[in-house]
Amino acid sequence: MPDFQTLKNDFPILSQSVNDEPLVYLDNAATTQKPQQVLQQLTDYYATSNANVHRGVHTLAERATAQYEAVREKVRAFIGATSTREVLFTRGTTTGLNWVAQFARQVLQPGDEILLSIMEHHSNLVPWQEAAKATGAVVRFVYLTENGELDSADLRAKLTDKTKFVSITQVSNVLGTVNPVKEIAALAHAHGAYMVVDGAQSTPHMAIDVAALDCDFFAFSGHKMLAPTGIGVLYGKEELLEKFEPVEFGGEMIDFVYESHATWTELPWKFEAGTPNIAGAIALGAAVDYLSEIGMDAVHAHEQALLDYVLPKLRAIPGMAIYGPKKNAARGGVVSFNLGNLHPHDVATALDMQGIAVRAGHHCAQPLIQYLKIPVGACARASFYIYNDFADCDKLVEALWATKDYFGV
Numbered sequence: 001m002p003d004f005q006t007l008k009n010d011f012p013i014l015s016q017s018v019n020d021e022p023l024v025y026l027d028n029a030a031t032t033q034k035p036q037q038v039l040q041q042l043t044d045y046y047a048t049s050n051a052n053v054h055r056g057v058h059t060l061a062e063r064a065t066a067q068y069e070a071v072r073e074k075v076r077a078f079i080g081a082t083s084t085r086e087v088l089f090t091r092g093t094t095t096g097l098n099w100v101a102q103f104a105r106q107v108l109q110p111g112d113e114i115l116l117s118i119m120e121h122h123s124n125l126v127p128w129q130e131a132a133k134a135t136g137a138v139v140r141f142v143y144l145t146e147n148g149e150l151d152s153a154d155l156r157a158k159l160t161d162k163t164k165f166v167s168i169t170q171v172s173n174v175l176g177t178v179n180p181v182k183e184i185a186a187l188a189h190a191h192g193a194y195m196v197v198d199g200a201q202s203t204p205h206m207a208i209d210v211a212a213l214d215c216d217f218f219a220f221s222g223h224k225m226l227a228p229t230g231i232g233v234l235y236g237k238e239e240l241l242e243k244f245e246p247v248e249f250g251g252e253m254i255d256f257v258y259e260s261h262a263t264w265t266e267l268p269w270k271f272e273a274g275t276p277n278i279a280g281a282i283a284l285g286a287a288v289d290y291l292s293e294i295g296m297d298a299v300h301a302h303e304q305a306l307l308d309y310v311l312p313k314l315r316a317i318p319g320m321a322i323y324g325p326k327k328n329a330a331r332g333g334v335v336s337f338n339l340g341n342l343h344p345h346d347v348a349t350a351l352d353m354q355g356i357a358v359r360a361g362h363h364c365a366q367p368l369i370q371y372l373k374i375p376v377g378a379c380a381r382a383s384f385y386i387y388n389d390f391a392d393c394d395k396l397v398e399a400l401w402a403t404k405d406y407f408g409v
């Protein structure tokens with residue numbers, strides 16, 4: 001079992017004070033902090049190996065290419081893909097989901113249906129609205145139970161032979177709800193639909209096995225799992241990536257270019273047009289190593305222990321409205337809430353004055369916030385990661401009591 005107490009020392013940013021209080025960083029669903037090992041990898045790459053990949057024959061170019069491609073293999077193993085041909089580097093989840101929604105335009109017909117859940121992030125919603133607009137397909141939504149979980153009866157009623165794509169988040173960035181994407185994939189396939197999983201909030205927090213999930217596409221971001229911004233991954237089943245046309249064109253992705261047309265190179269490079277985020281990918285490799293050393297089951301267990309500790313204390317604060325599943329086992333390390341009639345921006349500002357970073361707003365999930373009829377269309381959100389501990393939980397709870405008393409809620 002890793003020592004989660006000393007692990008905080010790996011993160012230089014966490015040793016600072018904010019507003020004269022030791023920083024308590026609880027905005028991990030937005031982005032995580034980076035350990036020394038990842039920062040060092042970035043510096044080492046630029047200091048010793050920087051060159052463009054797949055182009056040169058000189059030593060640095062070959063070194064950079066080898067390091068970049070080695071990360072593809074690390075990511076393959078981390079998410080349980082069958083082949084590195086199925087691992088595409090992207091800028092992040094948003095890019096991955098946009099690519100899939102572009103692939104969808106290659107097959108969608110008027111009247112076809114795209115099934116989403118109402119808890120989707122805008123990145124797994126707006127690209128589908130646009131794909132529907134371009135093809136005459138229709139976007140439908142699965143709604144929720146009282147407990148903030150997907151309504152499986154609604155899902156089964158709406159998943160029909162008209163459904164061509166089902167695209168669902170594995171963990172909600174607002175409710176923390178963990179969705180049964182494996183079971184949904186089986187249902188989708190039984191109706192001949194493709195299954196797309198938004199893994200932005202799951203990959204950093206739990207073991208992922210895309211082959212076992214049997215999803216067709218799976219997207220996630222490096223920056224939510226200790227890596228830099230601007231690097232992410234789209235997994236796709238090999239036969240589908242062979243079938244779909246690329247959506248970005250230019251250098252790196254071609255086989256041969258004629259005056260009138262071009263042919264594409266093989267997977268996975270067929271989809272990776274232009275100079276990629278080489279340093280970001282290599283640093284993602286360091287993040288994957290860091291998490292693998294801890295073990296994703298241990299990461300998950302740590303966050304569950306924090307949730308089990310903090311949720312009863314938060315629920316005990318009078319006037320607290322906490323959104324999402326009541327049972328902790330059904331949620332990830334995300335707690336969205338409102339405190340009485342205080343605006344969540346005021347709550348987040350009051351917490352910041354006490355050194356605590358949380359997010360407040362609609363969390364890029366406006367249809368969900370509307371559906372839940374959350375007052376003022378916003379909520380505050382505390383989200384946990386490996387370097388958070390029970391002391392961080394206590395500080396959050398104390399600061400919320402102080403905020404409540406200060407505003408007289």
Ligand code: C6P
Binds near residue numbers: 093169363364
């Ligand atoms: N959610 C949050 O604070 P990008 O921005 O491409 O790395 O990830 C987009 C995205 C997609 N799906 C889910 C479920 C997400 O949570 C996010 C990012 C952040 O909740 C920033 S809005």
